[in-house]
Amino acid sequence: MSNRRSFIRKSSLGALSFLFSKNNFSEWGESKTEIKNKPIVLSTWRHGIAANEVAWKILNSGGNALDAVEAGVSVTESDLTNQTVGLGGLPDRDGFVTLDACIMDHDCRCGSVAFLQHIEHPIQVARKVMDQSPHVMLAGEGAYQFALKNGFSRSNAEVPTDKSKKRYLEWLKESKYKPEANIENHDTIGMIALDENGKISGACTTSGLAFKMHGRVGDSPIIGAGLYVDGEVGAAVATGVGEMVMRIAGTHTVVELMRNGASPQEACEETIRRIIRKHSEIKNKQVGLLALNTKGEYGAYGLTSGFTYSLYNKDGNRVLDSRFAVG
Ligand code: GLY
Numbered sequence: 001m002s003n004r005r006s007f008i009r010k011s012s013l014g015a016l017s018f019l020f021s022k023n024n025f026s027e028w029g030e031s032k033t034e035i036k037n038k039p040i041v042l043s044t045w046r047h048g049i050a051a052n053e054v055a056w057k058i059l060n061s062g063g064n065a066l067d068a069v070e071a072g073v074s075v076t077e078s079d080l081t082n083q084t085v086g087l088g089g090l091p092d093r094d095g096f097v098t099l100d101a102c103i104m105d106h107d108c109r110c111g112s113v114a115f116l117q118h119i120e121h122p123i124q125v126a127r128k129v130m131d132q133s134p135h136v137m138l139a140g141e142g143a144y145q146f147a148l149k150n151g152f153s154r155s156n157a158e159v160p161t162d163k164s165k166k167r168y169l170e171w172l173k174e175s176k177y178k179p180e181a182n183i184e185n186h187d188t189i190g191m192i193a194l195d196e197n198g199k200i201s202g203a204c205t206t207s208g209l210a211f212k213m214h215g216r217v218g219d220s221p222i223i224g225a226g227l228y229v230d231g232e233v234g235a236a237v238a239t240g241v242g243e244m245v246m247r248i249a250g251t252h253t254v255v256e257l258m259r260n261g262a263s264p265q266e267a268c269e270e271t272i273r274r275i276i277r278k279h280s281e282i283k284n285k286q287v288g289l290l291a292l293n294t295k296g297e298y299g300a301y302g303l304t305s306g307f308t309y310s311l312y313n314k315d316g317n318r319v320l321d322s323r324f325a326v327g
Pocket of ligand 1: 187188217218219238241242
């Protein structure tokens with residue numbers, strides 16, 4: 001049976017298969033898994049190129065995917081010229097830069113921080129939450145105190161940066177909140193990677209949507225929304241308007257579609273279609289999805305045009321244009 005026919009059959013019977021089958025791969029006659037495209041790392045947007053470089057060095061020297069994604073997105077977090085990730089990010093409506101991040105490995109171990117301020121590397125705090133706490137998610141002042149107790153220090157960076165303050169002051173003149181597609185042609189950095197040993201992990205970090213309400217948390221630190229990984233299946237990561245992703249648990253949806261036979265590309269496309277069905281207004285909005293399965297097959301899809309992603313495998317590191325649903 002062709003992949004597509006298998007997927008269609010799968011979609012219609014999906015609910016039943018979830019209920020009655022623990023191992024959908026065998027149910028659908030999946031051929032013996034042979035990992036042929038590893039290591040591989042994918043990340044959202046053009047800013048993923050620099051992040052991929054660092055992740056690849058780890059992957060290519062036999063390191064594990066979890067360390068690779070953590071180190072990779074840390075590069076973007078440190079770039080104070082980047083206005084959508086890390087402390088260089090644009091502030092909320094009240095002038096505060098608040099950061100969200102999460103990390104997850106093949107065993108569904110995960111850690112997350114939300115509404116964190118003054119820390120250069122939220123992703124590394126998320127990893128500590130995963131490794132050193134009994135919890136999955138810490139937020140706000142609690143996350144900050146946890147970071148300080150675990151060896152992180154308050155950043156000396158002037159935040160918002162001059163560049164972000166300038167944009168904020170301009171925005172204040174009208175104070176209109178309208179999240180737009182592809183701001184500066186980047187957004188969250190999400191990264192997913194498969195290492196030499198066939199282990200898969202992901203990381204996701206952002207300063208969130210510019211000029212959001214104070215206290216707003218987006219999809220990026222939410223396991224199953226901004227990021228989901230299951231080593232039996234694969235991984236997915238999201239970028240764009242977080243609320244649209246959260247409403248349908250976007251990355252969990254992608255991974256579950258893959259579990260049920262969809263290719264990474266098919267899973268991204270079906271998930272974007274679901275987002276479209278659930279939203280009456282998609283004009284000027286963007287959601288981008290990346291997916292990777294344990295065979296090293298990958299997919300990418302955007303709600304609208306303009307979503308780019310960075311891919312590093314044995315053929316090198318490059319930026320690619322994603323296919324999209326709406327022109
Ligand atoms: N996807 C980033 C956010 O909505 O905060």
